[in-house]
Amino acid sequence: MDLTSLLPFEMPHPALLAAGVLEGTVLAAVLALTALGLSIVFGFMRVVNVAHGEFYMLGAVLAWFVTDLVSRTIGGPPWLAFGIALMVCPLTVAAIAALCDRMILKRLNYDPEATIVATIGILYILQQLALTFYGPDARPVQAPFDFRIQLPWFGYSGYKLIVVAASIVLMLIVWLVLTRTKIGIIMRATQYDRETAQAFGIPVDRVYAGVFALGAGLAAIGAVLIVPIQQAHYLMGGEPLLLAFIVVILGGLGSLRGTIVAAIFIGLSDGIISTLYEPTLAKILATLLVAMVLVFRPQGLFGTRAA
């Protein structure tokens, strides 16, 4: 007996389902990186960084500039220009974020409410700077590798699978740094008790600048990885910011484990629903899910309730 005949809905074709899962996995990988940055900044600094999406956008736009510059001046294979962009852009974005921290957030003494307003300001400044110097056009960046992996039903971009692998490696590195290194101990000590950390020689202001830079740098890495798949555009920061907030709220504010689990869930569901039905439906369902979490479990799935 064919069990699928008992289902109340028609089973999608395996090829369509596989495509949805693959696209969802790529989205989940990039989303996990982006949301991890947002979650780290909130978890360690208690700053809700509304400009996070613009650091993502900046990473993508700078990737276009760098790859364009390298291919016009040095030339060489696409992976060379892309490799340089992957190193230079996140570092540049991290430096800009550190500058924003020292010039703006530090002066506000990291007050949770004032920093929300300040990061909204940073959002508009970065967006308008990108519009001024980059322009309103969406521009493509060539993928560093051009090969396809043949599946039973269709061939799939090898580069997209490399994006997934790179994200997993990067998240492992972040986890190792936070849990196994002296830098991680210093960051966590600052997170748990700022005053006592200072009493043990930890320069809290510098740690905060580093954390803010790390968060923005992670978003920029995600953007550089995704820009050969999507085009770079000055308004591209909005959607990843929304999705990152959904992920962080779902996983629990400041919970890195929750962030990654929620990113996988949202990414996969978005990919599958977008492929099988409508991208808009995927966003509606994700927003509904967040609303339900906020009502029934406001601390998120893995977060702890504030005392």
Added chain:
Amino acid sequence: MLTLSNINASYGDVQILRDLSLTARSGETLCLLGRNGAGKTTTLKTIMGLIRAKSGSITLDGEELTTLPPHEVPKRGIGYVPQGRRLFAEMTVAENLEIGLMTRGRGRAVRERMLDLFPVLRERYRQISGTLSGGEQQMLAMARALCLEPRVLLLDEPTEGLQPSMIALIRDVVVDLKQTDVATILVEQRVDAVLSIADRVVFIENGQSREEADAETLRANPDLVRRYVGIA
């Protein structure tokens, strides 16, 4: 030698310390006594730079500390055991000690010495510090501060809420510190504990150092203690 001269310090608009002056010499235990709210904890926090002195001077062997950012003060050799221990409760015993060791770049030898001094910490080495008993937490807070190999150790109510055996252990550690030329400034509510280990006592009232006496004199003259603390 740690010297505070005419220190004024505030929490926001509320002035707590008023022209407070005192000196802690190498190898001695100086106790600060006073009623709740007199300014004892504020004195320690001001020495650490956690509260900015509005005026006055704090020097350690001649080096001015009030101009340093707070994270530079412990690097000069001032260890701090805050009231309530203030451990990094979600981190392990090992990680808490590591933070103490990192402050002045101390290494394995110092850590081993601390684990020999407080053997229970060796048993709990990988345990999350928030799950330790109160006494064990206090030992860890002491060990973390001693990992700096401090020239001056600030202890804020280290016996608070501890059982007698733990109090005796902490008392022994403080007494042993005298042999190593470490100056200890102790804030303590338990007058009996103070008189058993202090070399000198400074009475603090309304943010000012009112009177100073050696422990021997106070043992012979309990009225003085009663006047400033209300008990003896």
